Amino acid sequence: xxxxxxxxxxxxxxxxxxxxxxxxxxxxxxxxxxxxxxxxxxxxxxxxxxxxxxxxxxxxxxxxxxxxxxxxxxxxxxxxxxxxxxxxxxxxxxxxxxxxxxxxxxxxxxx
Amino acid sequence: xxxxxxxxxxxxxxxxxxxxxxxxxxxxxxxxxxxxxxxxxxxxxxxxxxxxxxxxxxxxxxxxxxxxxxxxxxxxxxxxxxxxxxxxxxxxxxxxxxxxxxxxxxxxxxxxxxx
Numbered sequence: 001x002x003x004x005x006x007x008x009x010x011x012x013x014x015x016x017x018x019x020x021x022x023x024x025x026x027x028x029x030x031x032x033x034x035x036x037x038x039x040x041x042x043x044x045x046x047x048x049x050x051x052x053x054x055x056x057x058x059x060x061x062x063x064x065x066x067x068x069x070x071x072x073x074x075x076x077x078x079x080x081x082x083x084x085x086x087x088x089x090x091x092x093x094x095x096x097x098x099x100x101x102x103x104x105x106x107x108x109x110x111x
Numbered sequence: 112x113x114x115x116x117x118x119x120x121x122x123x124x125x126x127x128x129x130x131x132x133x134x135x136x137x138x139x140x141x142x143x144x145x146x147x148x149x150x151x152x153x154x155x156x157x158x159x160x161x162x163x164x165x166x167x168x169x170x171x172x173x174x175x176x177x178x179x180x181x182x183x184x185x186x187x188x189x190x191x192x193x194x195x196x197x198x199x200x201x202x203x204x205x206x207x208x209x210x211x212x213x214x215x216x217x218x219x220x221x222x223x224x225x226x
Contacts, residue, residue, distance in 0.1 A: 044217040
């Protein structure tokens, strides 16, 4: 079946540290992959996406590369800020436009 | 672009009453919208897929008679929680795909508290 697995949180980092949040998936076919971010009390915002193997999605300093050989889509940022504190969700799309979400990873960045 | 709104943003109601939540795509048309619920510190659980002009498709375990979905236009879907009970208290989030894309854009969510 289709599933998404993320590294467990919470992840606590100091400002300007390097961030990696691991995401792996299982899927039939060739899904699109997404990272969404949820700030406290809000809905989800699309952070970045990739639609095919070797594509790199990027936005606001965050990057993720669609790795078909390792079925991964790890999220990275070179220097995090306090304002990046949020919950990050990895997701894949399946037929019919449905999204399968990972369990979410809470990131807390300390000054 | 690709903005989705929800109304209300929060609602408190008494047990046994019904609550309607609206989801609107503000700058695009969406033949398909999705309804999720989210419990504190958990991921989103897909409840149903709302299709414009036809019946919604519910996920396994979601009571269609309790969570009524209407998608009357290409920019509006509504979720009505009927005879709400405290266990229905949750954060309800909708999303929509611009037609022809696989990217979902999410509303800001509606927090429902049933007393």
